[in-house]
Amino acid sequence: MEANDIDEEEEFGFSRNYFLAKESSGSSKKSTCKVSDIDVVDEQELVAAMSDIKPKHEKEIAALRDGYRSLYSQWVFELRCGLGMLFYGFGSKKALLEEFASTALTDYSVVVINGYLPSINIKQVVLGLAQVLWDLLKTKRKTPVASVSKMKEPSGSQSLDELILFLNGPWVEEKDFFMCIVVHNIDGPGLRDSDTQQCLARIAACSHTRIIASIDHVNVPLLWDKKMVDTQFNWYWHHTPTFEPYKYEGMFFPLILAHGNTTQSAKTATIVLQSLTPNAQSVFRVLAEHQMAHLNEEGMPISSLYSTCRERFLVSSQVTLNSHLTEFKDHELVKMRKNPEGEDCLHIPLPTEALEKLLKDIA
Structure with a gap:
């Protein structure tokens, strides 16, 4: 046997033993963490404690901001070249972008979109942008390509496509005629679905708009x-860590370390479910959907859950289902109850509104 064959055989044996060891060590381990293990406090007490935290490294953060100010003229040049600007890095970029807009973009109309708001409405955003452009065109002195009489004032009765078409209209020949759209957290919870991102990309590609956005999610x-990045958004990435607290961006999220309401309970349950396998999440979804459809019942019988999951090819045996249920019980995601017939039923200790939000979060 040649030396190369021996080396390959040894390498194969080492790899095989490695994966066998990982498989055997991981299969018997189970997380012992529970939602109830989280040491929660009163919400007001937590907010008061957070407000007493003194900021650190203020001089260094101020020096960092001064360094960014020297780049403002370069950033304006990039916008005039037709690029979209994307800011990333640790720390809130809200104050940085608003200072840049208020000091360096005074020759342009600026619209600010707070993407961190959970209830943001993209149709209202596009309508607002179209109305701003309408006002700009009415006050512009230079002769437009199309006469003002042919322009139709944007209104809420128009579709999203019609409003975006207006933003991209050939109203002005001047290339430097555009408005700047500052989007704080373009990755915010109200903007991160596929349809909204496609809409934002179409807005960014319009001839009279330039987008300046910040992101924080990895x-x-x-x-x-590729089309959205290179053709529509046309991003120019800027690494701008500010090390500033997410004061405004975080105020709309529940404090999961505080006692309390249904939203907080749903949030902690979401964290646990997102750490489980997709199959386990699907089994939980079956249980939650049954509970929302049968509010007056004690819960879903285990036999019914098994039948439904088997029909949907989520589990292959009762043993597989039991392993998922053990995980749910260990993390206190489900409780056991008995119905009037004496059957063991599974119940999720969350109201319907919280369940709906939970299923949306893990979708």
């Missing part, structure tokens, strides 16, 4: 395809 690039 997986944001997964929201965009």
Whole structure:
């Protein structure tokens, strides 16, 4: 046997033993963490404690901001070249972008979109942009390509496509005629679905708009395809860590370390479910959907859950289902009850509104 054959055989044996060891060590381990293990406090007490935290490294953060100010003229040049600007890095970029807009973009109309708001409405955003452009065109002195009489004033009765078409209209020949759209957290919870991102990309590609946006989630690039990045958004990436607290961006999220309401309970349950396998999440979804459809019942019988999951090819045996249920019980996601017939039923200790939000979050 040649030396090369011996080396390959040894390498194969080492690899095989490695994966066998990982498989055997991981299969018997089970998380012992529970939602009830989280040491929660009163919400007001937590807010008061957070407000007493003194900021650190203020001089260094101020020096960092001064360094960014020297780049403002370069950033304006990039916008005039037709690029979209994307700011990323640790810390809130809200104050930085608003200072840049208020000091360096005084020659342009600026619209600010707070993407961190959970209830943001993209149709209202596009309508607002179209109305701003309408006002700009009415006050512009230079002769437009199309006469003002041919322009139709944007209104809420128009479709999203019609409003975007207006933003991209050939109203002015001047290339430097555009409005700037500052989007704080373009990856915010109200904007990160596929349809909204496609809409924002179409807005960015319009001839009279330039987008200046910030992101904070590490997986944001997964929201965009190559066409959106290179052709529509046309991003120029800027690494601008500010190390400033997310004061405004975080105020709309529940405090999961505080006692309390249904939203907080749903949030902690979401964290647990997102750590489980997709199959386990699908089984939980079956249970939740049954509970929302049968509010007056004690819960879903285990036999019914098994039948439904088997029909949907989520489990292959009762043993597989039991392993998922053990995980749910260990993390206190479900409780056991008995119905009037004496059957063991599974119940999720959350009201319907919280369940709906939970299923949406893990979708």
